[in-house]
Amino acid sequence: MVTRREWLQQTGKRLLLSGLGLPAVELIAGCRAATTPRKASPEAASRPIPHFSDVTEAAGLAFSQSDGGCGLQYFVEQIAAGAALLDANGDGLLDIYFPQPRPLGACTSKTSQTPSHRLYLNDGKGRFTLSPHAFGGAKTDYGIAAAVGDYNNDGHPDLYVACYGRNSLFRNRGDGTFEDVTETAGVGVTGLSSGAVWFDYDGDGRLDLYVIRYVEWTVESDIACLAVNGRRDACHPTTYPAATNILYHNNGDGTFTDVTRQAGLAGDAFRSLAVAAVDFDGDGRLDLFVANDQQANNLYRNLGSGRFEDVALQENVAFGENGRAQANMGIAVGDYDGDGDLDFALSTFATEPRTLYRNDGATFSDVSNATGVGPVTRRYLAFGTGFLDTRNDGRLDLFFANGHISPWAYLKDSSQTFKEPNQLLLNTGQGHFTDTPSALPADDVRVHRGACFGDIDNDGRVDILVTAQNDRPALLHNDTPAGNWLLLKLTDKHGCGTPIGAKCIAIVQGRKLLRVVLGGGSYGGESDHRVHFGLGAARQVDKLEIHWLSGTVQTLTNLPVNQILSLREPSR
Numbered sequence: 001m002v003t004r005r006e007w008l009q010q011t012g013k014r015l016l017l018s019g020l021g022l023p024a025v026e027l028i029a030g031c032r033a034a035t036t037p038r039k040a041s042p043e044a045a046s047r048p049i050p051h052f053s054d055v056t057e058a059a060g061l062a063f064s065q066s067d068g069g070c071g072l073q074y075f076v077e078q079i080a081a082g083a084a085l086l087d088a089n090g091d092g093l094l095d096i097y098f099p100q101p102r103p104l105g106a107c108t109s110k111t112s113q114t115p116s117h118r119l120y121l122n123d124g125k126g127r128f129t130l131s132p133h134a135f136g137g138a139k140t141d142y143g144i145a146a147a148v149g150d151y152n153n154d155g156h157p158d159l160y161v162a163c164y165g166r167n168s169l170f171r172n173r174g175d176g177t178f179e180d181v182t183e184t185a186g187v188g189v190t191g192l193s194s195g196a197v198w199f200d201y202d203g204d205g206r207l208d209l210y211v212i213r214y215v216e217w218t219v220e221s222d223i224a225c226l227a228v229n230g231r232r233d234a235c236h237p238t239t240y241p242a243a244t245n246i247l248y249h250n251n252g253d254g255t256f257t258d259v260t261r262q263a264g265l266a267g268d269a270f271r272s273l274a275v276a277a278v279d280f281d282g283d284g285r286l287d288l289f290v291a292n293d294q295q296a297n298n299l300y301r302n303l304g305s306g307r308f309e310d311v312a313l314q315e316n317v318a319f320g321e322n323g324r325a326q327a328n329m330g331i332a333v334g335d336y337d338g339d340g341d342l343d344f345a346l347s348t349f350a351t352e353p354r355t356l357y358r359n360d361g362a363t364f365s366d367v368s369n370a371t372g373v374g375p376v377t378r379r380y381l382a383f384g385t386g387f388l389d390t391r392n393d394g395r396l397d398l399f400f401a402n403g404h405i406s407p408w409a410y411l412k413d414s415s416q417t418f419k420e421p422n423q424l425l426l427n428t429g430q431g432h433f434t435d436t437p438s439a440l441p442a443d444d445v446r447v448h449r450g451a452c453f454g455d456i457d458n459d460g461r462v463d464i465l466v467t468a469q470n471d472r473p474a475l476l477h478n479d480t481p482a483g484n485w486l487l488l489k490l491t492d493k494h495g496c497g498t499p500i501g502a503k504c505i506a507i508v509q510g511r512k513l514l515r516v517v518l519g520g521g522s523y524g525g526e527s528d529h530r531v532h533f534g535l536g537a538a539r540q541v542d543k544l545e546i547h548w549l550s551g552t553v554q555t556l557t558n559l560p561v562n563q564i565l566s567l568r569e570p571s572r
Contacts, residue, residue, distance in 0.1 A: 047391055047393055048391065048480060048481055048482075049426075049436060049438060049439060049480075050390040050391055050397070050424065050426070050436065050439040050478065050480040050482075051438075051439060051478075051479045051480050052424075052439060052440055052441065052463075052464060052476040052477060052478055052479065052480075053441070053476065053477045053479050054441040054443075054444060054474055054475070054476060054477075055126070055475050055476075055477045056472060056473060056474050056475045058126065058127070059126060059127055059128050059475050060120070060127045060128045060129060060130075061096070061120060061128055061472070061473055061475055062472050063118075063472060064470065064471060064472055065080075065081055065098055065100065065101075065467055065468070065470070065471065065472070065473060066100065066101055066103075066115055066470055067080045067081070067101055067469050067470040068080065068101035068102055068103050068104045068107065068142055069104060069107055069470070070103070070106070070107035070110050071232075072104075072105070072106060072107065072232060073225075073232040073233060073234060074104045074105065074219060074222050075215075075217050075222055075223075075234070075235050075239070075240065076101075076104070076142065076144075076164050076192060076217065077101075077104075077234075077469070077470075078234045078405040078469075079144060079194060079214065079273065079449070079524075080101040080142075080144055080449065080469060081098070081099050081100065081101050081143060081144050081145070081449065081450065081467060081469075081524060082099060082144065082145045082146060082195075082384075082449065082450030082452075082467055082523060082524020082525035083096060083097060083098050083099070083146070083450050083452055083465055083467050083473060083524065083525045084096070084097045084146040084147070084148050084159070084452060084525040084526040085097075085148075085452045085453075085454040085456075085465065085525075085526065085527055085528050086148045086157040086159070086526065086529075087157065088119060088121065088131075088134070088157065088172065088176045088178075089121060089175060089176030090155075090156065090174065090175075090176075091122075091124070092458070092489075092564070093122035093123075093124050093456075093458065094122055094454050094455070094456055094528055095119060095120060095121050095122050095128070095176075096119070096120045096122075096128060096465065097117070097118070097119050097120075097146055097148075097159060097525075098117060098118045098119075098120075098467070098473070099117050099140065099143025099144060099145060099146050099161050099162075099163070099524075099525075100115045100116055100117045100118065100140070100143045101115075101142045101143060101144065101164075102115065102139075102140075102141065102142050102143075104142065104219055105219040105222070116135075116139045116140075117135070117139065117140050117143050117161065118130060119131045119134040119135070119176075119178075121176060122456065124457075124458075126457065131176060131177075133177065134176060134177055134178060135170065135177070135178050135180070136177065136178075136179070136180075138168075138170070138178075138179075138180040140161050140163055140165075140168045141163040141164060141165025141166050141167075141168075142163050142164035142165050143161050143162075143163050144162050144163060144164065144193065144194060144195070144524065145161070145162040145193075145194060145195040145196070145450070145523075145524040145525055146159055146160065146161050146162070146524075146525050146526060147159070147160045147162070147195065147196040147197055147198055147209075147520065147526055148198070148498065148526040148529070149198025149199075149207045149209075149498045149500065149519070150172075150207065150495075150496045150497045150498045151198060151206070151207045151209070151250060152171065152254065153205070153206065153494045153495040153496045154172075154174065154495065155174075155491065155495055155496075155497040156172035156173070156174045156497065157172055157497060157498055157529075158170060158171050158172045158178075159172070159178060160187070160196050160198070160209060160211075162193035162194060162195050162196050162211065162212075163193060164191075164192045164193070164217075165190065166182070166188045166189070166190050167182070167187065167188055167189045167190075167193050167196070167211065168180060168182045168188070169181050169182045169185050169187050169188075181254065184254060184255065185254060185255055185256055186248075186255055186256050186257075186258075187209060187211075187248055187256050189211050189213070189246055191213055191216065191243060192213060192214045192215060192216070192217050192243065193211055193212065193213050193214070194212050194213060194214040194272060194273050194274075195211075195212045195272070195273070195274060195275055195520070195523075195524065196209060196210060196211045196212065196275070196520075197209075197210050197212075197275045197276065197277045197288070197500075197519045197520030198277070198498065198500055198519055198520075199277030199286045199288075199500045199501065199519045199520075200250075200286065200500065200501070200549060201247075201263075201285075201286055201302055201306075201308075202249070202306055203285070203549065203550070204250075204252075205492070205493075205494040205496070205550075206250040206252050206494070206496075207250055207496065207498070207500065208247065208248060208249050208250045208256075209247075209248040209250070209256060210245065210246070210247050210248075210275060210277070210288060211245060211246045211247075211248070212245045212272035212273070212274070212275045212290060213243035213244065213245055213246070213272060214237075214243060214271055214272065214273065214293070215237060215240035215241060215242060215243055215271055216240055216241040216242075216243050217240045221240075223235055223239055223240075225239065227406065227408035227411060228408070228411050228412065229408060229411060231408060233406050233407070233408055234405040234406050236294075237271050237293045237294050237327070238294055241269065242268075242269035242270050242271045242295065243269055243270070243271070243272075244260070244266065244269045244270075245260070245265065245270065245272055245290070246258060246260050247259050247260045247263050247265050259306070262306065262307070263306060263307050263308055264307040264308050264309065265300065265308055270290065270292045270295050270298065271292055271293040271294060271295055272290050272291065272292050272293075272298075273291055273292070273293050273328065273329050273330070273523065274290070274291040274328070274329060274330045274331045274520070274521070274522070274523050275288060275289065275290045275291070275331070275520045276288070276289045276331045276333050276344075276518060276519065276520045276521040277500055277501065277518075277519030277520055278333050278342055278501070278516065278518065278519070279342075279501055279503070279516075280299070280301075280315075280341075280342055280344075280359065281301065282341065283302075283304075284549070284551060285302035285304050286302055286500065286501045286519070286549070287299065287300055287301050287302050287308075288300040288302075288308065289317070289331060289333070289344060291328035291329065291330065291331050291346055292325070292328055293327050293328060293329070294325055294326075294327055295325050296312060296313070296318040296319060296325050297312050297317055297318050297319075297328060297346075298310050298312050298318075299311050299312035299315050299317050299318075314363070315363050315364050316357070316363050316364045316365065316366065317344060317357050317364050320348070320352065320353070320355050320366065320368075321353070321355070321366045321368055321369065321374075326346070326348045326349065326352050326355065327348055327349035327352065328346045328347070328348055328355075329346075329347045329348065329349075329382060329383045329523055330346065330347035330382065330383050330384050330385040330401075330451070330521075330522050330523035331344060331345070331346060331347075331385065331520070331521050331522065331523075332344065332345035332346075332347075332385045332386045332387045332398060332399075332521065332522070333387065333516070333518055333521050334386075334387030334396045334515075335396065335513075335514040335515075336356075336358075336387055336395075336396045336398070336427060337358065337431060338394075338395075338511070338512070338513070338514075339359075340512060340514055341359040341361065341514075342359055342514070342516065343356070343357060343358050343359045343364075344356075344357040344359075344364070345357070345373070345385060345387070345398055346385070347382035347383055347384070347385040347400055347401075347523065348381075348382065349381050350378070350379065350380060350381040350404060350409070350413075350416055351378055351379075351413075352378065353368045353369065353373065353374030353375070353377055353378050354368065354373050354374065354377040354382060354385070354400060355368050355373075355374075356368045356371055356373045356374075356398075358371075367431075370431070371431060371432055371433050372425075372432045372433050372434060373398065373425060373433050376423070376425065376433075376434075376435040377400065377423065377425075377435075379415060379416075380400070380402040380420050380421075380423065381402060381403065381404045381405065381420065382400040382401060382402050382423075383401050383402075383403065383448065383449045383450065383451075383523040383524070384399075384400070384401035384448065384449060384450045384451025384452075384466065384467075384522045384523040384524060384525075385398070385399060385400050385401065385451060385522055385523065386398075386399055386451060386452075386453045386521065386522050386527060387399075388453045388462045388464070388532075389462060389532065389533075389534035390424065390426070390439070390461075390462065390478065390480060390482070391480055391482045391483065391534065392460065392461065392480075392482035392483035392484060392485045392534030392535060392536065393482075393483055393534055393536045394508070394511060394513055394533070394534050394535065394536055395427040395429050395534075396427055397424060397425060397426050397427050397433070398424075398425040398427070398433055399422065399423070399424050399425075399451060399453070399464060400422060400423045400425075400451075401422050401448040401449060401450065401451040401466050401467075401523070402420035402421060402422050402423060402448055403418070403419065403420050403446060403447035403448040403449060403468065403469060404416060404417065404418045404419075404420060404447065406418065418447060419445045419446050419447055420445060420446075420447070420448070421437070421440070421442075421444065421445045422440055422444060422448055422466060423435055423437075423440075424436050424439045424440055426439075440476065441474075441476070444466075444474055444476075446468040446469075446471050446474075447468055447469040447470070447471065448466050448467070448468050448469075448474075449466075449467050449468060449469055449523065449524055450465075450466065450467040450522065450523050450524030450525045451464060451465070451466050451467075451522050451523065452464070452465040452522065452525050452526065452527045452528075453465075453522075453527040453528060454527055454528025454530070455487060455528060455530070455532065456475070456477065457477070458487075458564060460482070460484075460485035460487065460562060461478035461479075461480060461482050461485070462478055462528075462532055463475065463476060463477050463478050464476040464478075467524065467525075482534065483534055483535055483536040483537055483538075484534075484535040484536065484537065484538055484539070484561040484562055485532065485533060485534055485535055485561065485562060486506065486532075486533040486535060486541055486544075486559065486561055486562075486563065486565065487530050487531070487532055487533075487563070487564045487565070488504060488530060488531040488532075488533075488546075488564075488565050488566075488567060489530050489564060489565070489566040489567070490502050490504075490517060490529075490530075490531065490546065490566075490567055490568075490569075491566070491567070491568045491569070492548055492549070492550070492568075492569045493548075493550065493552075493568070493569040493570065493571045497529075498517070498529045499517055499548065499549065499569070500517055500518070500519035500529075500549075501516065501517060501519065501549045502516065502517040502531075502546060502547065502548055502549060503515075503516050503546070503547040504516065504517075504531045504533075504544065504545070504546050504547075505544070505545040505547070506533050506535075506541050506543070506544050507541070507542050507543040507544075507545075508533075508535055508536075508538045508540075508541055508542060509538050509542070513533055515531045515532065515533060516531070517529050517531060530564075535561055538561065539561060540558055540559060540560060540561060541556075541558075541559040541561065542557065542558065543555065543556070543557050544556045544557075544559055546567065546569075548569045550569065552569055552570060554567070554569065554570060
């Protein structure tokens with residue numbers, strides 16, 4: 001039997017050879033310089049300690065993202081709420097969308113205002129401005145998470161908002177305003193949805209939609225779970241029945257069809273909290289990795305016939321190192337060890353190690369403790385997570401957004417707190433990660449939830465946006481004296497500006513760096529769909545290969561560094 005690694009090696013050779021005869025590049029907007037170009041310094045090459053500054057207030061984002069509660073500890077409050085990064089108005093700058101939980105049950109009578117979801121536009125000068133007419137007055141139900149994807153191939157990113165109540169789909173008009181097309185599209189899922197992801201599962205050139213749901217819960221069915229002090233507390237997830245996730249096929253005319261059963265995904269119900277669309281086995285088809293709370297995870301292999309098969313158990317990613325289901329909240333995807341395949345990391349509950357699954361080719365190995373990730377993370381409870389190259393050295397570091405679900409956690413365990421600091425684990429490049437508290441603001445100790453990653457100011461360094469329960473978000477600007485970089489904005493031949501699954505390989509001074517356009521991941525939202533390469537002191541990218549989902553391989557050589565490059569898939 002051919003192993004996945006052997007298949008990857010053989011296929012990689014074929015793709016490389018087929019790509020040599022393709023046109024070098026098709027430009028959308030040519031090479032766009034960063035707003036503040038920088039040169040690599042000797043310090044960058046020596047791998048400095050990263051540094052992130054909290055610029056939230058200066059950026060104009062100092063508002064409170066309510067959890068919709070009023071001290072009653074409704075079950076849904078513990079998972080609110082996320083955010084998403086997207087270029088809403090097409091000016092080349094990342095804007096920020098915040099879903100907004102609405103007042104729940106008895107809390108509706110305690111406020112005279114119904115908070116609405118928010119879109120903040122980036123002015124390119126360090127500030128974000130609330131766009132009051134972005135949605136034309138259209139609101140959502142209790143907003144939890146957002147998925148970004150250009151589902152109609154017009155080059156503009158659209159928004160799908162996962163809610164308690166009815167989910168919403170907003171079509172981007174191309175000018176930074178959105179139209180609510182939920183009813184026409186037929187994707188108004190009801191109940192308690194925790195997230196979604198856009199991805200083209202059948203290769204027809206249109207983004208389909210997978211919606212994850214948490215439990216069967218309503219305000220009316222809410223159970224008063226009590227802490228040891230007799231006060232209301234967050235209920236255990238098994239208090240409520242698990243829910244069923246839904247796969248929608250994009251019909252290409254603005255409507256979608258529920259194909260969950262036909263795709264083989266209508267079996268058991270799960271308590272799902274995060275999902276990522278990723279080709280984990282290198283066969284050119286997008287698979288789904290789903291993180292479940294107190295249940296085995298799902299790794300749905302795309303069989304290429306419109307159907308999926310759950311191979312999480314065979315691939316060794318269903319459970320944690322102890323062989324039991326964990327409270328999995330968020331997903332990070334990236335090639336942290338530079339071996340040419342994609343690895344997974346999961347955020348988990350307090351006292352559980354964050355789980356790092358290394359892709360070994362034929363299967364995955366749990367290397368949480370071997371890499372140092374497990375021991376330094378057990379104390380905290382994490383939701384949002386992601387791999388990012390904080391120093392532009394070509395190595396992916398690992399971030400966790402921490403915050404407990406119980407305000408009374410300390411009563412059971414004196415080492416636990418409700419508000420927690422975030423964590424950044426630095427990749428040593430030798431198979432190990434080290435916790436680096438000094439890299440993050442010391443006073444940012446809150447009940448964190450979502451985490452998004454992207455270059456907010458186009459300076460070539462990846463910044464971090466973190467949300468917090470019933471609190472303000474935190475925009476963490478990357479101030480690190482980092483190395484050189486390359487940022488890719490991709491559009492496929494169908495016109496889709498978010499070509500989920502496109503794989504990019506940069507060869508730099510003998511090193512091969514793999515990055516992908518990731519669909520979903522983290523928790524509660526979406527990160528920058530542009531592909532970021534940290535290049536260290538290298539002065540050029542010797543070779544860049546873009547493996548489009550269609551099978552086309554586009555090859556470029558001798559690319560200058562420190563630029564934003566917009567590329568379109570060749571049409572032939």
